[in-house]
Amino acid sequence: MLKLEHVSKRWGEFTVDDVCMECVKGEYFVIMGPTGAGKTLLLQLIAGIFYPESGKIFIGGRDVTFYPPEKRGVGYVPQNYALFPHLDVFNNIAYGLKLKGYSQPEIKKIVKELAENLGINNLLYRNIKTLSGGEQQRVALARALTINPSILLLDEPLSALDSKTRDNLREYLKKINKTFKVTTIHVTHDLVEAVSLADRMAVMNNGKILQTDTPEKILAKPSNPFIAEFTGSINVFKGFATPKENMSEVKISNLPVWVSGIHRGEVTIIVRPESILLAKEYPKTSARNVFKGTIVDIEPKGTVYAVKIITDSNIIFTSYITRSALLELELKKGDKTYFFFKASEVHIF
Amino acid sequence: MGLKISSLTLAFSVLGSFLILFLVIPVLLLYLTTPAESMLGIPYDQEAVKAIFLSLAAATTATGLSLIFGIPLAFILARYMFFSKSFIEAVVDLPLVIPHSVAGIAVLVAYSSRSTIGSIFSNLGIIIEDTFWGIVAAMTFVSATILINAAKDGFQTVDKEYEYVARTLGAPLYKVFFTVYLPLSFKPILSGAIMTWARAMSEVGAILIVAYFPKIAPILIIDRFLNYGLSASKPIACTLLTISIAIFIVLRFLAKRR
Numbered sequence: 001m002l003k004l005e006h007v008s009k010r011w012g013e014f015t016v017d018d019v020c021m022e023c024v025k026g027e028y029f030v031i032m033g034p035t036g037a038g039k040t041l042l043l044q045l046i047a048g049i050f051y052p053e054s055g056k057i058f059i060g061g062r063d064v065t066f067y068p069p070e071k072r073g074v075g076y077v078p079q080n081y082a083l084f085p086h087l088d089v090f091n092n093i094a095y096g097l098k099l100k101g102y103s104q105p106e107i108k109k110i111v112k113e114l115a116e117n118l119g120i121n122n123l124l125y126r127n128i129k130t131l132s133g134g135e136q137q138r139v140a141l142a143r144a145l146t147i148n149p150s151i152l153l154l155d156e157p158l159s160a161l162d163s164k165t166r167d168n169l170r171e172y173l174k175k176i177n178k179t180f181k182v183t184t185i186h187v188t189h190d191l192v193e194a195v196s197l198a199d200r201m202a203v204m205n206n207g208k209i210l211q212t213d214t215p216e217k218i219l220a221k222p223s224n225p226f227i228a229e230f231t232g233s234i235n236v237f238k239g240f241a242t243p244k245e246n247m248s249e250v251k252i253s254n255l256p257v258w259v260s261g262i263h264r265g266e267v268t269i270i271v272r273p274e275s276i277l278l279a280k281e282y283p284k285t286s287a288r289n290v291f292k293g294t295i296v297d298i299e300p301k302g303t304v305y306a307v308k309i310i311t312d313s314n315i316i317f318t319s320y321i322t323r324s325a326l327l328e329l330e331l332k333k334g335d336k337t338y339f340f341f342k343a344s345e346v347h348i349f
Numbered sequence: 350m351g352l353k354i355s356s357l358t359l360a361f362s363v364l365g366s367f368l369i370l371f372l373v374i375p376v377l378l379l380y381l382t383t384p385a386e387s388m389l390g391i392p393y394d395q396e397a398v399k400a401i402f403l404s405l406a407a408a409t410t411a412t413g414l415s416l417i418f419g420i421p422l423a424f425i426l427a428r429y430m431f432f433s434k435s436f437i438e439a440v441v442d443l444p445l446v447i448p449h450s451v452a453g454i455a456v457l458v459a460y461s462s463r464s465t466i467g468s469i470f471s472n473l474g475i476i477i478e479d480t481f482w483g484i485v486a487a488m489t490f491v492s493a494t495i496l497i498n499a500a501k502d503g504f505q506t507v508d509k510e511y512e513y514v515a516r517t518l519g520a521p522l523y524k525v526f527f528t529v530y531l532p533l534s535f536k537p538i539l540s541g542a543i544m545t546w547a548r549a550m551s552e553v554g555a556i557l558i559v560a561y562f563p564k565i566a567p568i569l570i571i572d573r574f575l576n577y578g579l580s581a582s583k584p585i586a587c588t589l590l591t592i593s594i595a596i597f598i599v600l601r602f603l604a605k606r607r
Contacts, residue, residue, distance in 0.1 A: 049513045069516035076517040082510035086532045095528075096518035147518055 001025040001183045002151055007045060007055030014041045015207030019055070023151075023200075026181045028174065030215075032194040033204035034230070039187040040079070042204070043153050046185065047076045060150055075144030075152040075182070079159065081136045083128045089139050090124045096147040110146065117179070118142050134165040138172070145180060152176075154186040158193055167347075170196060191234050192270050195219065196349040203227050216268075235271040235317050247288070247343055253313045258288035258343040267348050275345035276319035278307065279338045280329055290340040293317065295333055298326070307331065309339055379587060387584040397585045400569040401592065407481060407565060408549035411488035415496040415545050420538065423500035424526065441497050444490055449554025456483075456490050456559050483560030488549035495548055499541025503534030536604060543600040550593055 002023040009016045016038045023029045031039050044050050046057060048069035057065045064072050083092050090111060097107045115121040120138045123131065131139065137157060144152060157173065158166045174197055177184045188194055194201050195215040202212040203226075211223040219236055222228040239250040241263035248263040249256045257269060277283070283290060293309035296316070300306075304320040311317070319339055321329075331337060391397050426438060444452060458464060461478055462471035470476070477483035507530055515525045531538075553567045561568060566589045574582035 044513070047513065047517050049516065068521070069513070070519045070521055072517070074517055076514055078510040078514065080508070080510060082508060082514045084511060084515075084529065084533075095515065095520075099519040099524065143514075143518070149517075153517075 001027070001060060002046065002185070003058040004046070005056040005058070007042075007052045007057060009041060009045055009050060009052045011041055011050060014038050016042045016045060016052070017207035019207075019209050021202055021209060021212060023183050023185065025183055026177070028177045028184045028186065028197055028199045030186045030188060030194040030198035030201040031204055031209075032188055032191065032201055032230075034189055037189075037204045038207040039189075039204055040155050041207075043076075043155050043185065043187050046151065047074050047153055048072045049076075073147065073150050075147060075149030077137075077140045077144050077152070077154050077157055079156040081140035083131075083136055083139055083143070085128055087128070088124075089120070089126050089128065089131070092128065092139055093124075093142045093146060095143060100147070111142075114142050114145060118145075118176070132165075133161045134169060137161065137169060141173075141176060145176070145182070149182060152180075152182045152184045154184065156188055157186065158188070159190070166193075173197060191231060192272060192347050195234070195236065195268075195270060196347055203230065205230075235273065235276070236268060237315065238266070238268050241265060241267045241348070248348075250346075250348070252315055255291070255311060255313045255315055257346060259346040259348050260344045261348070263348055270347040270349075271317070271341055271345060272347075273306065273318045273320040274304075276317060276339050276341045278309075278319055278321060278325070278329060278331065279340065281338070283338055283340055285340055286342070287340045288343045289346070290338060291317075292336060292338050295331060295335045295337055298331065298333060307337075309337060376590065379583065379590065383583040383587045387580075388587050391584055391588045394585070396564070397566070397569060397588070400564050400566040400585070401589060403481070403484070403563055404550060404566040404589070405592070407484040407488055408546050410481075410485045411492060411549040412496070412542050412546040414485065414489050415493040416538075416542060419493050419497040420500050420531075423497045424504050424530065426497075427501045427504035441494055444492075444494050449491055449552065450558060452490050453487055453555035453558030456486050456555060460486055477559055479560045479562045481560075481563065484556050484563075484565055487555035487559040488552050491552050491555055492545045492548035496538075496541040496545040499544065500534060500538045503537030503541075504530055506537075507533045539600075539604045543597065543604060546600075547593070547597055 002021075004019050004021045007016060007019045014036065019042060031042060033039050041050070045052055048064065048067055048071075051066055055065070056063055059072060059074070069076075084095065087095065093111045093114065094107045097110055102110070111124070112121065115124055118138055118141065120135065120142060123135055123139065128136070128139075154173070158169055161169060170193065173184070173186070176182070186193075186197060198215050200213060201215050201218060202209045203218065204210065205226055211218055211227055218227065219231050219234070222231055237252040237257075239252040239257065241248045241250045241259070243262045243264060246262075248259050248261060250259055250263070250267055250269055251257075252269070259269060277287075291311055293311040295307060296310050297308040298305055299308075301320070304322055305326050307319045307321060307326075309317050309319065317339060329337075422441070426434065426441075447455070456477070460467045460470065462468060462476050467477065475482050477486050511529050511533070512525050515529050516522070520528065551567070553571065556565060557568060564572060566585060570582045570586050570589070573585065
């Protein structure tokens with residue numbers, strides 16, 4: 001469906017350097033990397049907003065390297081959604097259809113159908129300025145989907161949203177990918193987002209793609225120290241979920257981890273290191289997941305410290321705490337500590 | 350409410366008020382010292398009526414020409430980086446620093462029917478010496494800068510992502526211009542057009558040199574002042590002021606409403 005052959009481009013301080021990648025039809029492909037890695041530039045090269053200095057881009061077997069964006073049939077949702085402020089929701093979604101010369105009744109029908117599909121039919125005549133971040137996101141997606149794109153490009157689609165909306169929209173993006181069978185290229189700097197959405201993902205840094213594989217394989221076998229560093233901080237576990245008390249219990253070995261929602265069978269769970277809090281004594285907390293372990297490592301990581309804790313069942317969790325918290329708790333290697341996190345902080349897929 | 354006004358705010362307000370009074374007093378006094386019956390006679394003063402309509406028509410034409418030629422230039426300057434951009438921007442700003450009599454002479458030198466370019470225009474029937482088109486040329490020369498800069502600022506504030514999205518949705522650049530850039534820059538362009546029109550209406554210096562005849566209203570005012578004195582020039586001055594302020598207020602109101 002999409003193929004990039006040795007694509008290079010320099011634009012200001014951003015670079016795409018000899019990138020080769022391939023996506024199959026209907027695939028959810030995530031490009032992950034730190035800020036400034038060149039991810040957005042790569043997306044814009046695929047969209048045709050910029051042309052590469054070298055290399056070739058193929059969409060559906062056609063060489064589109066120097067095709068303008070309007071001739072590529074690619075849907076693009078930028079980070080700020082870029083909804084046209086002078087048009088209401090309906091006319092934003094209808095923009096591409098009007099350009100294609102559809103009649104008014106046809107446009108109305110298509111927009112209404114799409115809006116219903118995406119659950120935004122109640123927003124159609126609203127002013128863009130009155131929409132929440134999540135609503136804007138859905139409208140931007142609807143607008144991109146009107147042209148029946150062969151590829152949907154999403155630039156950090158969840159970064160501007162609060163955590164609850166983000167969780168809802170993550171599911172929503174996956175659903176769109178499956179419902180519309182549209183090849184989706186999603187750019188993010190967030191590992192949890194990448195791992196929970198991607199069929200396959202590519203890790204990018206300094207304009208280069210360092211590794212492309214399934215999230216499981218990348219997490220299990222990072223191909224270079226940068227990826228190991230980037231992915232090593234995350235708490236990823238495979239387990240077996242059983243519904244209990246309107247929630248679910250996921251057994252990792254024999255460690256029971258509570259998660260929100262009803263889930264069954266084999267699952268993978270992720271807990272962000274910054275979601276795990278530490279306490280010397282058994283904490284007074286509403287968090288469902290409270291465990292005890294031994295500190296095996298404390299390592300400075302920029303502005304925070306990564307504390308690695310091993311449980312009795314030999315499972316290692318990483319927690320990020322601030323320097324002041326570390327000093328206050330007087331933690332050191334070999335100490336016993338409690339660590340806890342909320343069921344709602346566990347990402348499951 | 351216990352709202353405390355700082356001494357700085359007070360001092361600045363007093364200083365600002367002086368300037369406001371300085372601007373308002375002459376306008377008010379002009380009205381107050383002009384007998385109403387003399388203004389009522391203006392509609393019967395054929396020369397004055399003709400001059401006012403000529404001023405309005407020429408200023409509107411100059412604004413129209415500035416829009417037609419200035420908006421594309423403003424778009425290019427706002428959107429692209431190129432080798433001679435700073436030079437072109439300086440050229441656009443140049444009329445602001447040229448004394449208007451000098452501007453008039455320059456326009457006459459370049460575009461009079463005796464000049465090379467002017468002879469091409471005169472073959473097409475457009476002569477600027479003492480004609481309507483001469484007035485328009487002088488007005489455009491001194492006022493187009495305002496429109497170009499306003500439109501450029503407007504285009505520059507449009508987020509490029511709008512263009513990128515519109516392009517991926519199937520719009521070639523010219524459609525992006527008409528459906529995205531132009532509507533989103535409408536307010537600054539309209540404000541710029543209003544100021545351009547106002548600037549053109551108020552021009553005298555360059556027009557005096559290029560086209561003393563047919564007389565526009567400001568020249569007729571000078572003419573009457575020099576030949577018949579202050580009281581003879583005041584009724585037409587008041588009328589022109591009233592018309593200009595009325596149109597200015599209406600246009601500003603429309604620009605604010607959008």
